[in-house]
Amino acid sequence: MGKPMKIRARTDGQVTEVKILMSHIMETGQRKTQAGDPIPAHFIQFVSVTYGDRTVLSAQWGPAVAANPYLSFKFEGGQKGGTVKVSWVDNNGDSRTDEAAIN
């Protein structure tokens, strides 16, 4: 199970801005240890954000995304007090889901 995310969601009445900070090593698979052994790739592959039963963002990521990824986006709609749910799945099958209320 992944480590918790930090999620902020704010609405101005029309547009909701979501800011997410994820905790993940995001290893590219290109690096080697001092002994020369390759460090296996370990990165988030799928990200999805839902508001109620509506998917407001879905993304496929690769190893080019930096460690502890920060993701910010906006979507139309979203009520104060509503819940934004963020999930990710990495290439090892590990996953994490967290949610936050819109304010």
Place this chain on the structure above:
Amino acid sequence: MHRLKSCLNAALASAGLTLAVATFGQGTQPMEEIQKYRKMLEEANPAELLELAGADLWATPRGPKNATLERCDLGLGAGKLDGAYAQLPRYFPDTGKVQDAESRLVTCMMTLQGLSFEEATKGWYKRESDLEALVTYVATQSKGHTIDVPATHPHEAQLYEAGREIFWRRSGPLDFSCATCHSQQGRRIRLQDLPNFLDTEDAKASMVTWPAYRVSQTAVWTMERRLIDCIRQMRWPEPAYLSDVVIALQVYLQKTANGGVMQAPGIKR
């Protein structure tokens, strides 16, 4: 000549930010740009991830006694964290010592969880160590609280005087003191502004942001780590972790910053 000139232009363009900063010297304009950069990072501070990890550690049973830290007394009573960091360092009668957040957490890890000193402080200087996470969590619980370190208890007053002496006294092979860098207005090292401790407003603005995530180190630094590294940079003998020297300096700095409203964890160069 033309070729040489275009080469030079390319080199200048690649030097980018460094050159721009060098051109402006120590003026105010770069500081405004740095403020913008900090503003952008404010809600993307990786220290918040460490804070979550610290919250976990706080509530997870560990050590031979298989206990959590939830009964840890940081000065306001067992388990009371709201505003506790803002009132540290302070004197603790049970240990007979003036302690900061870090040394107090180590005490709790030893008494509540039954860990040895070595186990509790293991790897404290490493990225994302347990202590860094715990200190980040504890400090965050003081967000919005006012720094209040009166240093009136005789032991605290004694350390305050020692801290002031250490801060202002020039020594070591470079004949440096903390004040060499921290008693002038509007100076900085690279992109980091240096607080002037002759000015209480400046002292407040600085102290309320520690512990802080350091972008250049990709790690949260606690005040202990900040001070020990400052001392190393001055080429003084390096003090031991949690030693009285480091705590004395903190009493002096925190008392000088009394009245500042905590914003930790901060984000710095």
